[in-house]
Amino acid sequence: MISRDRDTAGRARNDRPRDRLGRPLPPGSAGVARIPDDLELGPQQTLAFAQQLLDDGLAFNAHEVLEAAWKNGPVAERMLWQGLAQYAVGLTHIQRGNAKGAGTLLRRASERLGSYPANAQQHDVDRAGLIAHARELLGALDAGDAITEERLRTRLCREPT
Structure with a gap:
């Protein structure tokens, strides 16, 4: 049996390389740079890093930054x-x-973002814009429309006024 690499707390790590969409590649393959499991950034740094990854078409990596x-x-x-x-x-x-997976996650995201208290710390996140964008994408998915990479580009934060 092959043993998995584990961190000091005993949690399994997945050190396999991944492609730009986050899919595992065979060991030894060249993949995109990974986001460290122990990433700790402040809110504005997190949002800026995730935005750059989204702008570069690396939504999976943006997810890992936001998940941290x-x-x-x-x-x-x-x-x-x-x-x-x-x-x-x-x-x-x-x-x-x-x-199907996209629809499920976009609906969950919209529910979470929509139910987050309006008076809570938001770090200038454009919750209304993200929810509207999710609804637009859900409509396209339901209609079976093709969604281009350009349509996936969105801003996480409100533009400064």
Whole structure:
């Protein structure tokens, strides 16, 4: 039996290389740069890094950055970060051609982002814009329309005024 690589807490690590859509590649293959499991950034750094990855078409990696904030951030903000991570996974499923998975994750993301308290810390996240974009993508998925990479591009934060 092959043993898995584990961290100091005993959690399994997946060190296999991945393609740009986050799919595992055979060991020894060249893949895209991985996001460290122990990534800890402040909220603005997290959002800027995730935005750059989304702009580069790397929704899976953006999801990993946002998931790190979800897991490592303050309990009061976890619903926000979880919604953002689910949103990025929804985009990943679209990139992979998995309409059903995309629909499920975009709906969950919209619910999380929509139910996050309006008076809570939001770090300028454009929740309304992301929910509207998710609905647009869900409509296209339901209609069986092709969704281009360009249609997946969106802004996580409101533009400065």
